[in-house]
Amino acid sequence: MAVAELSAPTCAKQGLGSSQLSYLSARTSSFRRLSFRPPRRTHSSRISCSVNQTAQTPVAVETEVPKSNKPECFGVFCLTYDLKAEEETKSWKKLINVAVSGAAGMISNHLLFKLASGQVFGHDQPIALKLLGSERSFQALEGVAMELEDSLFPLLREVQIGIDPYEVFQDVEWALLIGAKPRGPGMERAGLLDINGQIFAEQGKALNAVASRNVKVIVVGNPCNTNALICLKNAPDIPAKNFHALTRLDENRAKCQLALKAGVFYDKVSNMTIWGNHSTTQVPDFLNARINGLPVKEVITDHKWLEEEFTENVQKRGGVLIKKWGRSSAASTAVSIADAIRSLVTPTPEGDWFSSGVYTDGNPYGIAEGIVFSMPCRSKGDGDYELVKDVIFDDYLLKRLTKTEAELLAERRCVAHLIGGGVAYCDLPEDTMLPGEM
Ligand SMILES: NC(=O)C1=CN([C@@H]2O[C@H](COP(=O)(O)OP(=O)(O)OC[C@H]3O[C@@H](n4cnc5c(N)ncnc54)[C@H](OP(=O)(O)O)[C@@H]3O)[C@@H](O)[C@H]2O)C=CC1
Numbered sequence: 001m002a003v004a005e006l007s008a009p010t011c012a013k014q015g016l017g018s019s020q021l022s023y024l025s026a027r028t029s030s031f032r033r034l035s036f037r038p039p040r041r042t043h044s045s046r047i048s049c050s051v052n053q054t055a056q057t058p059v060a061v062e063t064e065v066p067k068s069n070k071p072e073c074f075g076v077f078c079l080t081y082d083l084k085a086e087e088e089t090k091s092w093k094k095l096i097n098v099a100v101s102g103a104a105g106m107i108s109n110h111l112l113f114k115l116a117s118g119q120v121f122g123h124d125q126p127i128a129l130k131l132l133g134s135e136r137s138f139q140a141l142e143g144v145a146m147e148l149e150d151s152l153f154p155l156l157r158e159v160q161i162g163i164d165p166y167e168v169f170q171d172v173e174w175a176l177l178i179g180a181k182p183r184g185p186g187m188e189r190a191g192l193l194d195i196n197g198q199i200f201a202e203q204g205k206a207l208n209a210v211a212s213r214n215v216k217v218i219v220v221g222n223p224c225n226t227n228a229l230i231c232l233k234n235a236p237d238i239p240a241k242n243f244h245a246l247t248r249l250d251e252n253r254a255k256c257q258l259a260l261k262a263g264v265f266y267d268k269v270s271n272m273t274i275w276g277n278h279s280t281t282q283v284p285d286f287l288n289a290r291i292n293g294l295p296v297k298e299v300i301t302d303h304k305w306l307e308e309e310f311t312e313n314v315q316k317r318g319g320v321l322i323k324k325w326g327r328s329s330a331a332s333t334a335v336s337i338a339d340a341i342r343s344l345v346t347p348t349p350e351g352d353w354f355s356s357g358v359y360t361d362g363n364p365y366g367i368a369e370g371i372v373f374s375m376p377c378r379s380k381g382d383g384d385y386e387l388v389k390d391v392i393f394d395d396y397l398l399k400r401l402t403k404t405e406a407e408l409l410a411e412r413r414c415v416a417h418l419i420g421g422g423v424a425y426c427d428l429p430e431d432t433m434l435p436g437e438m
């Protein structure tokens with residue numbers, strides 16, 4: 001049976017019972033997933049919805065809301081408008097589909113509103129948000145969708161909520177994978193890797209089956225490097241290069257610390273690389289970074305501070321913040337996800353670069369292949385990136401790189417069963433920690 005026959009809700013009247021319809025739809029989806037994969041839809045067949053009712057003419061909205069062809073639209077987003085006609089008149093770009101997992105979580109609560117406002121993809125870029133939650137979070141997800149409705153963002157054309165990645169990831173061009181289980185008391189890191197690994201293996205398979213062939217994936221849920229590795233290994237039809245683990249928050253933290261020490265505003269700090277794992281072995285590279293265009297070591301002459309205090313402050317910033325806040329960084333993480341996306345969709349300023357955790361195959365630095373490792377990247381603004389070649393290394397940096405590389409190789413051994421690598425063997429270094437675990 002086709003998706004539309006099974007669950008397409010006749011869209012509820014605005015504000016009346018729409019969330020119940022969406023909820024039922026999502027619940028049936030989770031059953032359907034066992035035996036059915038929905039066929040891929042083409043972009044040209046999609047009719048989109050709008051919240052900006054004054055700026056356009058609805059196709060037919062009177063007392064009865066027309067039937068939507070979207071099986072899992074939410075509330076006001078089920079109203080049917082002819083986006084194409086409007087796009088032409090307003091010279092907007094083609095609608096993009098962006099999936100967000102863990103959409104009812106804290107980071108998403110900041111990020112979704114940035115995405116919908118146009119701050120991230122641009123003010124001429126209409127967007128469809130596809131929110132992935134779970135049975136556990138479904139009500140909260142409805143609450144998020146209601147807040148998005150009430151925000152009246154002109155660029156937000158669709159909101160879908162669901163619990164089945166095979167439906168939510170349909171045709172997505174960006175997948176922001178934030179949802180992950182936090183490490184609980186007494187839980188071994190190997191246990192965390194395994195539990196979250198299962199989530200990212202399933203999501204990789206779903207992306208492989210239904211997402212755009214050129215989908216860009218940013219993995220935020222921890223441990224994000226190895227989760228990204230699991231995800232890409234389970235999505236063999238999508239270029240491995242398209243997968244990122246978020247280390248932009250670490251880059252931003254490092255810039256802030258250097259600016260503080262040098263007594264300059266943080267926009268004067270550039271060329272900041274975070275190497276390696278998003279963990280306490282990460283390496284904030286003060287050898288190649290610059291302040292006001294000068295090497296950091298020329299501006300900050302206290303090299304002991306750079307090697308010890310600065311490095312540790314960045315590595316452990318997440319943990320310190322958790323102690324203060326009682327929860328992990330959410331707002332600044334959302335900002336850094338926005339930064340990471342913008343760095344891929346706008347050209348990198350001449351001479352500068354940004355950090356991202358990317359697949360190491362073919363890297364020019366001699367880092368082991370087959371892992372996801374944060375490295376310096378530059379983009380032409382087309383969603384793709386190149387690794388930066390003109391970086392230098394010294395003994396201190398090389399020693400640190402070896403340590404974070406060893407940690408990622410150990411994490412990879414631990415999840416071998418999830419990446420087609422045979423039997424898992426977990427021998428993680430004892431001091432392996434997420435930034436938030438300090
Ligand atoms: N890379 C980085 O720089 C950073 C990464 N992080 C990581 O981002 C992730 C999300 O953080 P945040 O939004 O603050 O977390 P929240 O706890 O607010 O939300 C996490 C979401 O993950 C989902 N989840 C998936 N599986 C489970 C599970 N088994 N148990 C509980 N929740 C689960 C839940 O959504 P649902 O029920 O819908 O699945 C939940 O809403 C975490 O892994 C965190 O460590 C945080 C800061 C920085």
Ligand SMILES: O=C([O-])CC(=O)C(=O)O
Binds near residue numbers: 249318435
């Ligand atoms: O460990 C966490 O959840 C928080 C985290 O990654 C960070 O703050 O960098």
